[in-house]
Amino acid sequence: MIKIKIITGSTRPGRFNIQPAEWIYEVAKKRQNIEVEFLDLVKINLPFLDEAISASQHKYSQPHTLEWARIIGEADGFVWVTPEYNHSYSPALKNAIDFLYAEWNYKPVSFVSYGSLAGGARAVEHLRGVAGELKMYDLREQILLSNYWENLDENGKYKFNERHEQMANQILDSLTFWAEKMKAAREEM
Numbered sequence: 001m002i003k004i005k006i007i008t009g010s011t012r013p014g015r016f017n018i019q020p021a022e023w024i025y026e027v028a029k030k031r032q033n034i035e036v037e038f039l040d041l042v043k044i045n046l047p048f049l050d051e052a053i054s055a056s057q058h059k060y061s062q063p064h065t066l067e068w069a070r071i072i073g074e075a076d077g078f079v080w081v082t083p084e085y086n087h088s089y090s091p092a093l094k095n096a097i098d099f100l101y102a103e104w105n106y107k108p109v110s111f112v113s114y115g116s117l118a119g120g121a122r123a124v125e126h127l128r129g130v131a132g133e134l135k136m137y138d139l140r141e142q143i144l145l146s147n148y149w150e151n152l153d154e155n156g157k158y159k160f161n162e163r164h165e166q167m168a169n170q171i172l173d174s175l176t177f178w179a180e181k182m183k184a185a186r187e188e189m
């Protein structure tokens with residue numbers, strides 16, 4: 001079965017990130033044909049990159065790197081849920097990405113982002129460049145939540161609607177399709 005992993009891109013106390021991350025996780029869990037896992041970078045708790053050798057050399061030394069490599073290595077595709085900080089993605093997400101290399105290779109990734117008017121679009125554009133260097137396939141399908149604070153209920157919960165769910169399912173359709181193809185390609189290599 002195809003394994004999709006959803007990664008939280010913010011580790012801030014009070015982060016909004018957990019809401020869209022948990023939401024798309026719940027949508028994905030309804031699917032019969034994929035296994036989904038929720039990876040919260042707060043719980044993964046990686047330090048700042050502390051490997052002496054670049055990840056592309058694949059000579060990991062730290063126990064937390066080996067464990068992170070195991071978690072990412074078994075995945076077939078990803079959703080990166082990212083905030084936009086100063087027109088880019090978060091340092092926590094970049095740090096988690098930079099720990100590894102081969103484990104990301106030849107796997108598809110899609111994005112859920114949020115922020116002010118641009119809805120995190122600039123963060124995602126930057127992540128697409130990162131994905132390219134990691135030999136990933138960054139899907140066109142993505143979700144942007146513009147001015148998300150205008151769409152919260154009285155308890156501060158984002159009001160996801162049917163249109164959002166449709167977009168999430170488009171992401172998951174594409175992610176599953178390409179995850180299967182790329183899994184087969186990885187096995188061939």
Ligand SMILES: Cc1cc2nc3c(=O)[nH]c(=O)nc-3n(C[C@H](O)[C@H](O)[C@H](O)COP(=O)(O)O)c2cc1C
Pocket residue numbers: 010011012014015016017018083084085086087088114115116117118119120
């Ligand atoms: C350091 C920092 C920089 C920010 N820069 C931007 C920005 O460039 N564009 C934007 O749309 N929102 C920006 N924001 C506002 C964030 O969209 C908002 O705080 C959001 O809740 C951050 O995600 P998080 O709560 O999941 O950490 C910034 C927030 C922080 C903390």
